[in-house]
Amino acid sequence: MTSKTSCEIDEKDSDCCCSNGNNRVNYKLHWDTVYANNPVSKLGWYEKESTPILQLIKKSNINKNDSIFVVGAGSTTLIDNLLQDNYTNITANDISKKGLETLKNRLGDKAEAITWIVGNLVTPTSLNSMAKIKFWIDRAVLHFFTKDKDQDTYFKLLKEKVAKNGFVILAEFNLSGATKCSGLEVKRYDTKMLSSKLGHNFNLLKTFNYVYTMPNGDKRNYVYTLFKRIA
Ligand SMILES: C[S@@+](CC[C@H](N)C(=O)[O-])C[C@H]1O[C@@H](n2cnc3c(N)ncnc32)[C@H](O)[C@@H]1O
Numbered sequence: 001m002t003s004k005t006s007c008e009i010d011e012k013d014s015d016c017c018c019s020n021g022n023n024r025v026n027y028k029l030h031w032d033t034v035y036a037n038n039p040v041s042k043l044g045w046y047e048k049e050s051t052p053i054l055q056l057i058k059k060s061n062i063n064k065n066d067s068i069f070v071v072g073a074g075s076t077t078l079i080d081n082l083l084q085d086n087y088t089n090i091t092a093n094d095i096s097k098k099g100l101e102t103l104k105n106r107l108g109d110k111a112e113a114i115t116w117i118v119g120n121l122v123t124p125t126s127l128n129s130m131a132k133i134k135f136w137i138d139r140a141v142l143h144f145f146t147k148d149k150d151q152d153t154y155f156k157l158l159k160e161k162v163a164k165n166g167f168v169i170l171a172e173f174n175l176s177g178a179t180k181c182s183g184l185e186v187k188r189y190d191t192k193m194l195s196s197k198l199g200h201n202f203n204l205l206k207t208f209n210y211v212y213t214m215p216n217g218d219k220r221n222y223v224y225t226l227f228k229r230i231a
Helices: 027-037 051-060 078-084 097-113 148-161 191-198
Strands: 005-007 018-020 023-025 068-071 090-094 114-118 133-139 162-173 202-213 219-229
Touching: 027 097, 051 078, 051 133, 051 162, 051 202, 051 219, 068 078, 078 090, 078 097, 090 097, 097 114, 133 148, 148 162, 148 191, 162 191, 162 202, 191 202, 191 219
Parallel strands: 005 114, 068 090, 068 133, 090 114, 133 162
Antiparallel strands: 018 023, 162 219, 202 219
């Protein structure tokens, strides 16, 4: 399997144990195990089509060659959808090499058009050296960072990387959402909390609550937000 770019995770990341609630969790191992042991279409966040995110991207009117950075992409169908829609400058990140490998295998030859970065968003190393980007897309990733310190690191990286006039999509469990996902505790958000994390340099363009139906029929409540960086 070849790919345009492959930045492997630093060794210190792969051994990383991080706090989740009161527990110590080896996140890389956790997510690699999840992706190794479950078919993609059975995952509790699987979408046949990434419709709500695609709608928000359309609203931004970006060019097909603008840089799109999908954080915690795992094996998301969003990447398939973006390629179908002829976006040409896509980077997919995840802490789980296994998750990204599943996605790469599904894409086949098309995987070569994607830049792949295995890396931890809350202890960024290779991610720090990335160039500025036009679009940051997060679905169901930020809400796993339950510690202030990890949220601060995440938003510091986002603010360093999203260019002026760039866009951010944050789609997380809302305040009526589940308190756990994949066995891990989550922090739930509303639009105001996400706006406040981003600060005055980001204008809210669109927000809505969205009820996602899991493959087993259970419902999960999300808040979707689209922001534009104005300064
Ligand atoms: C619930 S899944 C969502 C996957 C994808 N965004 C989607 O919508 O299908 C959460 C994803 O975040 C990734 N993740 C969790 N912690 C991470 C971290 N610290 N850095 C990068 N990715 C992380 C997991 O490996 C997993 O793929």
